[in-house]
Amino acid sequence: MNRLMLSAAISALMLGALPALARQDVPPGDVIMDAQSRTPPPHMPADLTPVGVRAADDHLALEEVNGTEAMAFVAGENERSLAALTGDPRYETFRQQAFDILSATDRIPGPSFLGEGIGNFWQDAANPKGLWRRTTLDSYRSAAPRWETMLDIDALAKAEEKDWVWKGADCLAPDETRCLVSLSDGGKDAVVVREFDTSTGLWVEDGFILPEGKHRLEWLDRDTLLVATDFGPDTLTESGYPFIVKSLKRGQTLAQATEIYRGEIGDGGYGVSPSVYRNGAGEVLGVLISRPLDTFRSETWEIIDGAPVKLNLPERVTIRGMMGGQLVLTLDQPWNREDRVVPAGSLLAVVMMKLRPLGPDQVIVSNADETVFTPTARQSVEDVAVMDDRIVATIYDNVRGRTAVFQNRGEWGWPETALPAPENAAVHLGSSSRESGRIFYSYEGFLTPSTLALADARAGTAGTVRQAPARFDASTHVVEQFEATSSDGTRIPYFVVRPKDLVMDGHAPTIIYGYGGFQVSKPPAYIPEMGRLWLENGGVYVNANIRGGGEFGPAWHQSVLKENRQLAFDDYAAVARDLHQRGVTSPRRTGIYGRSNGGVLTSVAVTQHPELLNAAVIESPLIDMLRYHELPAGASWIGEYGDPRIPEEAAYIARYSAYQQLRPDAEYPRVYITTNTRDDRVHPGHARKFAARLGEQGHDHLYYEETSGGHSNDADPVANARRWARHYVYLSQQLMD
Secondary structure (H helix, E strand, O other): OOOOOOOOOOOHHHHOOOHHHHOOOOOOOOHHHOOHHHOOOOOOOOOOOHHHHHHOOOOHHHHOOOOHHHHHHHHHHHHHHHHHHOOOOOHHHHHHHHHHHHOOOOOOOOOEEEOOEEEEEEOOOOOOOOEEEEEEHHHHHOOOOOOEEEEEHHHHHHHHOOOEEEEEEEEOOOOOOEEEEEEEEOOOOOEEEEEEEOOOOEEOOOOOEEEEEOOEEEEEEOOEEEEEOOOOOOOEOOOOOEOEEEEEEOOOOHHHOEEEEEOOOOOOOOOOEEEEEEOOOOOEEEEEEEEEOOOOOEEEEEEEOOEEEEOOOOOOEEEEEEEOOEEEEEEOOOEEEOOEEEOOOOEEEEEHHHHOOOOOOOOOOOOOOOEEEOOOOOEEEEEEEEOOOEEEEEEEEOOEEEEEEEEOOHHHOOOEEEEOOOOOOEEEEEEEEOOOOEEEEEEEOOOOOOEEEEEEOOOOEEEEEEEOOOOOOOOOEEEEEEEEEOOOOOEEEEEEEEEOOOOOOOOOOEEEEOOOOOOOOOOOOOOHHHHHHOHHHOOEEEEEOOEOEOOOOHHHHHOOOHHHOHHHHHHHHHHHHHHHHHOOOOHHHEEEEEEOHHHHHHHHHHHHOHHHOOEEEEEOOOOOOOOHHHOOOHHHHHHHHOOOOOHHHHHHHHOOOHHHHOOOOOOOOOEEEEEEOOOOOOOOHHHHHHHHHHHHOOOOEEEEEEOOOOOOOOOOHHHHHHHHHHHHHHHHHHHOO
16 A cells, blocks of 8 residues: 655544534445544535535636646646656557557457448558448458448548547438438547438538537438437536437528427436337338436337327336337336236337327227246346347346347247357347348357357347457466355355466455446456456456446346445445455455446545555546536436435435545555546546545545547547556556566
């Protein structure tokens, strides 16, 4: 553990703040019960109202993204951290190894069905910003596909003197020659949109053009878009997302668009979203509007004859698509259906007429079985693709996947046909073609590179298209799955990737990866840069499937929402302790890594359990949880964490918010915090303020802020190689040296 000497005394006034946290009647498992934390941290506000929290924050200037003081802080921290990281003799080797992996020309080109052919976005050493290109399916399946470039993003960026980052294209079915191309300046979530014609390879002369924004777009027809965006004053929620949907005709400005749906300015979540569902022939099956009430609850509306009609659906539901007269969805809450209760996590295909308001004496009769698949307590439905007459889904059982095709047999149910895939692997659905009934899917493991297959869903057959080459020597390692016992007795699964000949004496340098939020599952994944830079050097990698994820369905996620968040942190600590008890590693050799919501997790692990670890990579993090709702787009996540404006919710958030929980007398490891100036999803102020407070309290740390790339941090392989090199140099310094 590394710690610098304190340069200033602790304010006696701050020591008396928040007496409620000093009580001993806190929830079980809460680390506040330890002797040291019975005294409130010096920067915990006595007044937890937004005004009180703001008044107690001495680093508000660092929330100004491009402010003078903030950028001076970034420059100073970057200089110091780069000297420590890039000056390490391992850095250049790591950077080159990572770059060789990220820019390798023998990678599997990710395919997407595009009209009668296959599209792909490709980056390599010669094209770091990337090429949008296409080929035929036959050519794609050959050993040497013949690619035709449609858009060169490097050339476009140079010509327009913009830091353009590709954010995808949405093409109008069925021919898919007209495409809405999204480009981000520097990697932000906000994009500009331009219409491109793949048949001519040119921007459309009278095409749709939208200014920079966090748009929600759908093609209605060749000359009409459904648009949710910033339409001017009072058209965005407090999270900065739209709540109005308009119909935009070709040649119209946004001001001339016709409103078709309006939510409310106080809506939560990620903004209202239109969806247009089509069959394989490109015919519209239905137009739906999702109006989020908070992070996870929403209303579903159908546009019928130009007017919105609210559907009788649960608020916690995920729409997966439409087929015929049925709406395909997964439930995130139990649903009372006529004479039965359908459990959360189920995959359903519901007759649309049953969801619409009924007229007088109107009764809808159908012999269709609504339930496609009902998971057990240790199963979950992940990816779903809806075809014209079948549903393809990935099903996980104890964090191991399979791919299934379900066909509607009416009252006889939905029989399942399995597609080929190995056991004990992660399976992912890719692009699908409703017209042909084909779908790409892939499978991988921690030590097994990805295999790409193409399935004929109608025939229930599949064949291998490509297999990625190995990027590291996996013969030296083995994968095991264990379970740790959390504070409330719940069994928490985790994977260990370790050397086969590892002596269980606690000496192995180990990274524990965790996320634990937003119902995002973390199944096995082939991570080539991790394998090359870490496993090949003798390291151990651990993937912790803590609560908050979706590994075991909605209940696994919802069990740690809001006031129960501490349980997710306890899960993570339990995995670390279990590893130590098994002799895999020890606190001296244990490091953690998490980004975004995983930054909440890792920063809390540092402040609550510094005795369990000696390294932490905290990337693109949320950390100041008492002000997260004030930093764009934080208010959209209130359904996950709670609302700090509500006193009782502020109280439980304050118990773990790492920015306020830092203590000058604690022994923290030297942590590495990193973020991105262009991150418009998780504000860089979180990371900056945490680093500043660590420094003022005398704790050794490293802070680095990249100036482009956005929240995804993957704008190009050149920058990404440097990023991974910094990560693994730091982890090697802390855990291997």
